[in-house]
Amino acid sequence: MPNIRPISDLRDHFAEITQDVQSHPVFLTQNGVGTLVVMSMECYEAQQYESEVYNKLREAEIQAAETAERFSHEEVMAAAWQKLRQLEENRRA
Secondary structure, three states: EEEEEOOOOHHHOHHHHHHOOOOOOOOEEOOOOEEEEEEEEEHHHHHHHHHHHHHHHHHHHHHHHHHHOOOHHEEEHHHHHHHHHHHHHHHHO
């Protein structure tokens, strides 16, 4: 169940809200209308990561639809390992 509170609680009960957002986002309302969502940094970063992964997958789907070229798992992994080795060599140089 979402934690919905009036925006005045942000001022009046800041410490309590700070604790609450560690486990779940808090939705703040003004005059009965949702205005803000407060969440922990960990929750925000996790959502940003998930969004980035989703966008990359969507981009890959679009690219796949534009070409018939396909690679096997072995080809992809070999190319990835080669790229990682190159990055490591460049880092050492």
